[in-house]
Amino acid sequence: MSDLQLPHINYAALAPMLILFGAACAGILIEAFVPRERRYPVQLGLSLAGVVAAGVAVITQAGTRTITAGGAIAVDGPTVFLQGAILALGLVALLFVGERSLEAGGPFVAQAALIAGSEPDRRQVVRPGATEVYPLMLFAIGGMELFVAANDLLTMFVALEVFSLPLYLMCALARRRRLLSQEAALKYFLLGSYSSGFFLFGIALIYGFAGRVDFAGIHAAALGSDRSNALLYGGLALLSIGLLFKAAAAPFHVWTPDVYQGAPTPVTGFMAACTKVAAFGALLRVLYVAFDRVSWDYRPVLGVVAILTMLVGAVFAVTQTDLKRLLAYSSIANAGYLLVGVLAMSKDGLSSSMFYLVAYGFTVLAAFGTLTLVRDADGEANHLSRWAGLGRRSPVFAAAFTFLLLAFAGIPLTSGFTSKFAVFAAALDDGQTWLVVAGVITSMVLAFPYLRVVVMMWLSEPAESTPTVSIPGVLTSTGLAIGVAATLVLGLVPAPLLDLSTKAAEFVR
């Protein structure tokens, strides 16, 4: 017992996470003590300030390469880059969440678990102004920060739960279509807990193999351990299932369309952008730091998963008639393209995947942001047929959405093209031609559903039932402007961000 020592903690390196968790706790206090009418500006201000402050803290750590908190946290290039990405995307998502001009009191209710349609639930639906979503969002962002920085499997698991639990709740907070929203949350929760269980079993098997849970220890044990390799492969398979579930890769994607459709649209955008960054950040760290010595063995398997993901996403996107579901399947296909970058297993693969995450995140946030604007009396009108002729009614809006869809389709001069080019080039350099071939073919298939929406908006006559496009408030306009501008700028001049991601592409072990 005499060798028991306090771990050294580098508070500056942990500052982004500490700031976010501190702001989230302060948000709970505000929820408890500030009068209801004044909560909204206070909560929104605190959340924005917390995210910005954490962003500043991340920027000050740009050059840090260290392992701290007793080996539990690694702050290195990818950590800093991905934390910055999560904060930037989280800030834009927060702008959409904070919008109140579209719907009096905002699109959220206070209590997720009240029985839909019951008397208390009806009361909370007509009583606007719930602000519980802001601390939940801060907890989720903080958990994601921790997730991409975790340097051992147990910390990673704790972070997984810290960002998953608020997400489950946020899915059930939609004010319209309560039952659908609760169904989404329940599905996400049940399947998410299964995947967490898989992740834990994986940790147990890996611990059985390596005798340690930190990535450097697993890396060392992979070279030579007297235990059976079945433990290593089994453990890695289970870990990957847990991570690929969060990343929405096939065949672990079945929750995605239902959850994306049922969750409140700003929350869906947040999940599509930030959860994807967090999940792929963790997957990159696990595969590149801990298991790089067995990459020869898992690459074919994950390659099949990548191709399956791209195929499922592209083919099912063609059959969708609901725009949220369409974007959900598109997000599945994009998980496949990201996996192609991940499987390049090189410095280029790492940097191009990180670039892809940022580029895709801004585009998808702006796309879900525009969905919140097309409304009729029942709330958002997401059915594809309702969008017919929207280009005639609101040309500016339809032009922006067209641009975003072209970016998804990977047309040059958009960020979608540069990011896809980067991951495919990295995979080609590494000899993964089969993945690139599959990627290009599915991209062509996937272009069809996007272009169908474009054709529908511009070439159809507006019908009687074509909904109106609401005038966005300041927050949504800002968010949309940032998203569209990022999509354009990363398509025209991708070099600065590519340089940044290349410079950051070095893990510490």
Add this chain to the structure above:
Amino acid sequence: MVGSTLPVVGGYLGSYATLGLLLLVGLVFFGVAFGANRLLRPARPASPEGKFATYECGLDPVGGDWAQAQIRYYVYAYLYVLFAVESVFLFPWAVIFDRPDFGMVTVVEMAVFVGVLALGILYAWRKRVLSWT
């Protein structure tokens, strides 16, 4: 392995031999009891009215079999579990916090930990979860 030649009883798994024997005896007892019952009992099948109703104790069953449980207990149980787990974390801390080099830092860390959990109960209290309505 010392003093045993049977591979099943020896070694690590040998300590489970008693349990296995007990399971076996239990199965045999179950089989014998039900088998004897089946052989010895008189068999006079009849279907008087009400035989297959929920109860045969002379009262007509009223209402459905779905009963409402009192959901309010749930929050209390939840808060109890929260603090029970917290106190488990206090024990290892209480053993080491007065060692040299630990001191104030450790006390503050535990204060932060307890404070965060106290925040939860504070929130529950302000949202009137604790008042029994």
